[in-house]
Amino acid sequence: MDISEIERPKTKEELVYEQLKELILHSGIPVNTFLSQRTLAAKVDAAVITVRAALRQLENDGLVENIPHWGVRVPEETPATLEDRYRVRRLFEVEASREIVKRRSQIDPSDLLKIASQCDRIDLDPDGDLNAFGDLHYRLHREIVDLAGSPLMSRMYERINLKKLFFWNALRTWKDASTRHIGDHREFVEGLFSAPEEAVVKMLEQHINRGLEYELRMLNSQDTL
Structure with a gap:
């Protein structure tokens, strides 16, 4: 097998990103409700610093908004x-x-x-x-x-x-x-x-x-x- 075909193990940040994305897409995180990074870390049993890295990617995807002094929320779609x-x-x-x-x-x-x-x-x-x-x-x-x-x-x-x-x-x-x-x-x-x-x-x-x-x-x- 070509070494390029061997899937590398996912990083902790990638795994947490996938966990949070699943929660968002399946209503596991309430829409339009601010949550702290600490609360989200508890949801996925990960360190806050790991969640912070995953949230940056989710924000790039447009799935969350990070509002300074308020927290993170899933924006409501109308x-x-x-x-x-x-x-x-x-x-x-x-x-x-x-x-x-x-x-x-x-x-x-x-x-x-x-x-x-x-x-x-x-x-x-x-x-x-x-x-x-x-x-x-x-x-x-x-x-x-x-x-x-x-x-x-x-x-x-x-x-x-x-x-x-x-x-x-x-x-x-x-x-x-x-x-x-x-x-x-x-x-x-x-x-x-x-x-x-x-x-x-x-x-x-x-x-x-x-x-x-x-x-x-x-x-x-x-x-x-």
Whole structure:
């Protein structure tokens, strides 16, 4: 076996990050409630310094807010904030797709096709790993923006913390069989490198709008419980 294929042991910070992310995504930490780092450390049985390092990554992901003198909280999501985040995502990704279509003869699509296939494989698996899908789904769409060839666009896309959107998208849509198992990511990437520009934009907008529709449905159903 190639030594590169051997998975290295996870650090304590990585393990605590995963524990806290699980708590956040499965309502183990109350939304919009400030908690001290000491309280969170007790929840996951770890040192405060380890929790602090994990929280920095969670803050980068957009899953928590760290407010000086108050503590850490999971920000509340509303239909308005969700729609706004999807609106910004649509602006970036549609423009990026148009640029890729113009330059696609110069772009090797093999890595993007591989990521798309991995997304579909997890998405179509009834026992697929939700966290793995959230990570891969974000990576796929982030790579689309990167391939547009604009470093500024890539930096801005990363800065608006859309990774949070992809985590919650996976969690909300996988709760309902009618909003799961779509498996259309490779189909879109293939179209990105072969279909006319307007057809590519239409496919992308349908993909993004469907995600928003499903999430709003699940968010509203949670509010009525």
